[in-house]
Amino acid sequence: MLEDPKNVSKVRCEDLLDALYEYVDGGGSPEARAKLQAHADACPACLQQLGIEQQVRQLLRSCCSQQAPVELRTRITRQLRVQYRVERG
Ligand SMILES: [Zn+2]
Numbered sequence: 001m002l003e004d005p006k007n008v009s010k011v012r013c014e015d016l017l018d019a020l021y022e023y024v025d026g027g028g029s030p031e032a033r034a035k036l037q038a039h040a041d042a043c044p045a046c047l048q049q050l051g052i053e054q055q056v057r058q059l060l061r062s063c064c065s066q067q068a069p070v071e072l073r074t075r076i077t078r079q080l081r082v083q084y085r086v087e088r089g
Pocket residue numbers: 012013016039043045046
């Protein structure tokens with residue numbers, strides 16, 4: 001099936017956020033990943049979130065050799081998001 005650019009608008013921000021963990025972990029189907037990437041390219045808010053998730057991943061990778069518990073990951077993600085909101089005012 002050919003990539004339909006119109007599909008991009010069908011990806012809602014909530015969908016993207018739901019799939020972010022999988023995305024930054026390298027999971028998900030290539031099709032889904034392309035869709036998410038395309039949406040993020042067109043949606044600054046999601047692009048920002050994507051950057052935050054990748055930051056989280058890097059942080060976890062630098063301090064934990066093994067996969068971090070979901071709890072820790074969630075906490076870091078939340079902190080970064082709060083930080084981002086504060087920075088934006
Ligand atoms: Zn979005």
